[in-house]
Amino acid sequence: MAPIPPTVEARFRSLFADRPVILAPMEDVTDPVFRKLCREHGAGLCVTEFVNVEGLLRGCKTAARKITLEPHDTPTAIQIYGSDATRLAEAARVAEAAQPVYLDINCGCWVPKISSRGAGAGWLREPDSMVTMAKMVVEAVALPVTVKTRIGWGPESHMPIVDLARRLEDAGVRALTIHCRTAKMGHSGDADWSWAQKAREKVSIPVIVNGDVRTADDARRALESTGCEGVMIGRRAIEHPWVFDECRALLDRGEVVAPPSALDRITLCREHLLANVAARGELHGVQCTRRHLSGYLKGIHGAAALRQKLNTTDSLARCLEVLDEAEARVRRGEPATTDRLLTRSEILARRLSADA
Ligand SMILES: Cc1cc2nc3c(=O)[nH]c(=O)nc-3n(C[C@H](O)[C@H](O)[C@H](O)COP(=O)(O)O)c2cc1C
Numbered sequence: 001m002a003p004i005p006p007t008v009e010a011r012f013r014s015l016f017a018d019r020p021v022i023l024a025p026m027e028d029v030t031d032p033v034f035r036k037l038c039r040e041h042g043a044g045l046c047v048t049e050f051v052n053v054e055g056l057l058r059g060c061k062t063a064a065r066k067i068t069l070e071p072h073d074t075p076t077a078i079q080i081y082g083s084d085a086t087r088l089a090e091a092a093r094v095a096e097a098a099q100p101v102y103l104d105i106n107c108g109c110w111v112p113k114i115s116s117r118g119a120g121a122g123w124l125r126e127p128d129s130m131v132t133m134a135k136m137v138v139e140a141v142a143l144p145v146t147v148k149t150r151i152g153w154g155p156e157s158h159m160p161i162v163d164l165a166r167r168l169e170d171a172g173v174r175a176l177t178i179h180c181r182t183a184k185m186g187h188s189g190d191a192d193w194s195w196a197q198k199a200r201e202k203v204s205i206p207v208i209v210n211g212d213v214r215t216a217d218d219a220r221r222a223l224e225s226t227g228c229e230g231v232m233i234g235r236r237a238i239e240h241p242w243v244f245d246e247c248r249a250l251l252d253r254g255e256v257v258a259p260p261s262a263l264d265r266i267t268l269c270r271e272h273l274l275a276n277v278a279a280r281g282e283l284h285g286v287q288c289t290r291r292h293l294s295g296y297l298k299g300i301h302g303a304a305a306l307r308q309k310l311n312t313t314d315s316l317a318r319c320l321e322v323l324d325e326a327e328a329r330v331r332r333g334e335p336a337t338t339d340r341l342l343t344r345s346e347i348l349a350r351r352l353s354a355d356a
Contacts, residue, residue, distance in 0.1 A: 002142035012102055012144045012174065015075055016206040016229040020044035021219060021247040022177075024210060024234030025079045025104070025148070028288070031066075032073055033275045037268075038237055042244030045230070046076045047148075050106045050120075053082030053091035067098040074101065079148065081106035083118035085133035089140035096141045102174065105137055107149040110183040121183035124153045127160055131167045138172035146175040148210075151195040154182030165199035165207070177208040177232055187235075197226035208232050215243070216250035223251070239295020241268070262300045262330045269296050269310070270323050277316050286314050302326075302335035309337065312347055 004012075023030060023038045025047040030038075035046040048066055055063030067078050078100040082088045092103050107130060109120025116122065123130035138145045147168055151159040165176055178199055180191035191211025200207045206229035209222045214236040222231050236243050242260050249255040260268070272292060277285030290311050297303040309322045326336035342350075 004142055004144060008143060011075075015045055015101060016175065018044070019223055019251055020230040021244050021251070022208060022230055022232040023047065023237055023244070024232045025050055025106070026234055026238070029238055029291070031279070032068075032070060033272070033279050034241075035073060035076060037272060037275070038241050038244055041241045042246075042248045043237075043241075044075075044244075044248075045101070046073075047104055048076060048078050048100075050079045050081045050109065051091075051095065053080055053084075053087045056080065056091040056094045057087060067095050067100075069098055069100060076100055077102045077104050077146070079104040079106050081109060081114065081119050083122060085129070085136045088133060089136040092137045092141045092145070096143050100143070102144040102146055103137070103141060104146045104148050104177070105134060107147050108177075108179050108183070110150070110186050115183055121150055121153065124150060124160065124164075124183055127164055127167070130164070131171050134168055134173050135171035144174035145172070146177065147173050148177035148179070150179045150181055150183050151192070152182045154184030156182070159195050159198075161195055162198045162202055166202045169203045169205050173205065175206040175208065175229075176203070177210055180209065180211040193222050193226050196222075196228055200227050206230060210234070216246040216256070219247040220250055238292060239298070259299075262336065263327065265296050265298075265300055266323055266327050266330065266336070269293060270320065272296070273316065273319055273323075282316050283314050286316055286319060297336075300326075300330070300336050302329075302337045302339075305339045305341050306336045308341055308347075309339065312342075312350070 021044055023035060023043040023046040027049045030049050039046060051063050051066045069076055078095045078098060080088060080091050080095055095103055106120050107123040109115060114120040134147055151161040161178060168176060178196045180193050180195050193209055196207060196209040208230040209226045209228040210232035213219050213222050213231055213233050219231045233243060246257050249257045273289045276289045293307050293310055297307055306326055310319055313319060330336055
């Protein structure tokens with residue numbers, strides 16, 4: 001096992017010194033553009049989308065793109081997933097060359113096409129193999145290795161995470177992120193943070209609590225009730241990246257910050273759209289910004305029709321025109337748009353005439 005260089009070690013420790021609020025790894029979401037945006041809004045640490053080890057080892061373009069980190073994209077960890085311990089260890093060496101702050105192994109993805117093949121949360125069905133695999137990855141690289149997992153496969157009454165946490169620490173894993181649901185739960189039901197607390201009591205490595213943290217007050221309660229070193233936010237960040245600043249204000253200064261104004265919301269839409277188009281080209285850039293719009297525009301007077309106008313065009317110029325109009329109207333104290341919502345058939349008719 002190559003020793004972790006002192007500078008890397010010191011950096012890793014410093015990541016957890018101040019109860020970081022971490023952007024969760026999310027496939028098709030936490031790309032470099034979104035990581036930058038969340039970092040600017042207070043995320044203390046980011047994790048890439050999960051990267052398939054076979055893709056990495058074959059030199060596949062998508063995998064190579066996902067592990068590429070620009071110099072400003074820091075601190076960012078790279079997450080890898082796979083079902084074969086040897087291949088995970090080999091891929092860890094490839095990912096290490098991209099110089100993330102640490103490597104994370106995904107042992108939490110519940111999606112059947114992944115977990116049924118033994119990858120992601122599939123490892124929870126074989127705790128012994130999971131520990132052996134983690135040890136092999138730890139020994140393959142000179143970077144700290146962490147694991148993101150769930151409390152169990154489901155529906156155990158006493159969750160295996162408590163014993164697993166200790167065994168993973170013994171295997172050399174340097175931090176754990178616990179999504180406080182079982183794999184069987186997917187995203188349904190409530191996350192039970194008490195399991196993160198029980199696991200936390202068994203180990204001396206940092207534990208990050210994850211699942212259903214939607215507000216600054218949730219983050220404070222999750223940290224205080226579990227004693228965890230960090231908190232991770234996924235879905236709420238997609239719709240409301242301001243959540244990171246809100247958490248920091250509450251955790252660091254006990255302050256409740258004012259919600260974003262309508263103008264802040266429109267500005268964020270414009271910035272995210274422009275950055276996505278610059279990174280991915282017009283069509284893909286416009287389309288992949290859409291999943292954020294309903295959250296970004298929430299609460300603005302006229303939001304539903306505004307969102308519809310943005311969601312029914314693939315043209316950057318048209319989106320910018322719609323946002324500029326909305327901004328001008330909001331500045332005058334008017335609703336962002338007075339257009340009514342179109343029916344499905346009206347939208348279809350417009351699409352057909354645009355294609356003709
Ligand atoms: C769209 C989407 C993609 C996700 N992709 C990943 C992934 O690539 N790796 C991972 O470990 N978890 C992934 N997750 C799970 C999240 O990281 C997180 O554990 C989960 O959403 C619970 O946190 P939340 O309640 O804050 O959303 C994904 C979740 C969502 C909604």
